[in-house]
Amino acid sequence: MIYLELEKECVCKKMGNIRKECRNEYTIGEQGKYIKLERKNTRESVLAIVIDGCIIKDNESKCDALFLYKKETDKYSFLVELKGAGDIEKAFRQLSYTRNNRDEYKNIIKNFKSLDDKKVNQKFVIVSNGMLSKPKLESLEKKNNIRVKEILHCEATTPIPDLKALI
Numbered sequence: 001m002i003y004l005e006l007e008k009e010c011v012c013k014k015m016g017n018i019r020k021e022c023r024n025e026y027t028i029g030e031q032g033k034y035i036k037l038e039r040k041n042t043r044e045s046v047l048a049i050v051i052d053g054c055i056i057k058d059n060e061s062k063c064d065a066l067f068l069y070k071k072e073t074d075k076y077s078f079l080v081e082l083k084g085a086g087d088i089e090k091a092f093r094q095l096s097y098t099r100n101n102r103d104e105y106k107n108i109i110k111n112f113k114s115l116d117d118k119k120v121n122q123k124f125v126i127v128s129n130g131m132l133s134k135p136k137l138e139s140l141e142k143k144n145n146i147r148v149k150e151i152l153h154c155e156a157t158t159p160i161p162d163l164k165a166l167i
Helices: 085-101 103-114 134-144
Strands: 022-024 027-030 033-036 044-050 065-071 074-083 121-128 150-153
Touching: 027 044, 027 074, 033 074, 033 121, 065 103, 074 085, 074 103, 085 121, 085 134
Parallel strands: 074 121, 121 150
Antiparallel strands: 022 027, 027 033, 044 065, 065 074
16 A cells, blocks of 8 residues: 555545545546556556646646556656647646656655655656647656656556556
C-alpha cells in the first residue's frame, strides 16, 4: 500500500467516490477522456489522485491527475493532463508548470520518495483525441523543458489507455 497524507476525497476509491472525475480506484477522466493504471497483483500498489479542483483548488495552471505506482523496488509517478485535440500545446505548459512550480505536486513526490527512500521515476502524459507530428512534439518538449512520455489517444469509442504500458 501507498500511505500518504492526502485529502481522502482526492484519492479515487473502488466505490463511493465524491469526485466525479474518479470512475473507480484506478481510473480518472473528464469530458470523455479517461486514463487508468490498474494493479495486476497484490505486490503492486496504485493511487489515482485528482489534482485539478481537489489537491490544487486555485485558478493557477495545474494538471488534472496524478497516478502513483509502487512495485517492490520500482516507483513511478504519472502526471496527467486530459485535453481536447486543439489544446495539446496548453497541456505541455500545464505539465511543465505543475512539475516546476506547484509545491503541492512537489510535496506529494517528496513524500512518496520518503516512504522507502527509493527514486521515483517521474513520467508526464497527455491524453487527447488529437495528435502531433514528431517535429512539433519535440519543439513543444524543448520549449516547455519537459519530456512527455506519450500522448495517449482516447475517445468515447476507444478503450481506456492504461499507463501500465509505459512502465
